[in-house]
Amino acid sequence: MTRNHSSDQIGTLPEGGKARRVYLHLQQEITRGIYSVGEALPGEQKLAATLEVSRVTVRRALDALEREGLIKRRAGSGTTVCGPRPQPAMAADFSTLIPQLVEMGQSTTARLLSFSYGVAPGGIASAMGLLPRDRVQMAVRLRLVEGIPFSHLTTWVPEDIAQGYSEAELATTPLFRLLERSGVKVTSANQSVSATLASPDVSEALGVSIGAPLLSIDRVVRNSEGRGVEYLSALYRPDMFKLEMSLSRVGAGEGRHWEPVIQTPKRETAE
Template identity: 30%
Template sequence: MGTTQLESVPEPKYWHLKTVLSEALDQDFAVGEVLPNERELAARFGVARATLRQALEQLELEGRLQRRRGVGTTVAPPRVGVAVGSTANGWPVESVDGWELVGATEAEPPAAVRALLGTPEGESVHTVRRTRITGGQAVAAELLYVPAASAPGLSPLDAPSGPARARAVLRELQRLVLDGQDRSVELGSARADDAKELDRLPGAPVLVVTTRYFTSTGTAAVSIATYRADTCRLTFTDSLDLNLTSPTA
């Protein structure tokens, strides 16, 4: 076969620089060490700052670097395992796998979530927020959307907001018989509220894990969990359970 057009395209400068920088991170920098500013790095490697910025962004996406507010760009620590869905075919519960309840509100869900739930436009659902803590660090933020029909025994008197309200919503879910769940993963960008909770910049790369929980009558709840993409990688076990890894503190 002849050489394809794609094969004849030279490697972009920033990609070659990314490889050089990756080797420098292994040899010249320690975990947690702050990198020199862009001007110094560009001069050191003899490249334009725009090229350098592209290479740094790619290394951050791959989890080699972290950008921290008030600190700068630092060398990321090694990754350790954080299982996703270790309670297979189970409802979300409190204080399992590091998940901590933050609170609960009632509001109309986003259009994409509404389509998954099958709820009509204008109808509010219970929205439970949880945060996953690993090694003292927040690695994921979750919004769990629960229609009123999935929590029929929930009274307005059962705590109007906060962790107590979230606990009451989860308790109602436990009363239902779970028939199964499905899960999908995609790369996304951190929204402002999730970015703040995960100590990331808005727009930073994240892994969005969407889980639908089913009963005999259809979709009973939908979870949208946002994981830090700079510190998480996907692995698959022999049983095809999905796992994520993230750094220790």
């Protein structure tokens, strides 16, 4: 079971699959505002009947919600909603995501968790266009906002490029800045966004439960010659990071469709 680092971080999932299902169901309804702050939740017996579980299962889920600070229970007066605890958060416009993520280093702090050299994993080497025995520098960093971890970043950089900066510099300076300082001229990147579940080591670092949902961003950065100079695998807590996009309705007739609005990057919300 993952430890709960502090009262500012999300609580541990309750034991048992049914209890977790009830917990996640109620948590989502509270965070989405279906149950407003101060509103009373249905009683344990009604919740058990509605969700087709036992009262013991409901009680376990409510215990977890109470630990998280989402509800308050008082004998004789039932359970009331406290609402999600305010969290420091980061946001980025999807249409200008890369420059914003680069600038995020200005408003957050980083902690270097590991630093080593070796042969790149097969999938990473293939994506970057490396030969099977090419060596890379691998680093794992934790990025924090107001002292609370919100992203887990793993990067792979070809060894000859990575020798242009030190382990100490990587712990204090955004990688993109170090690459530019080393003379790398970045011209393009391929990026994908998906969802994943927190592994034991990542859950420990981010302060979330094992199996908690995470936003996953994978990016291959290339220089002017098309060479892969960085592979980034970034995992974000969805309760502290979100992607936004503005859309415009354009065209005419049956060809009318949505298109993203390209905006100027906001320097204060960006890696």
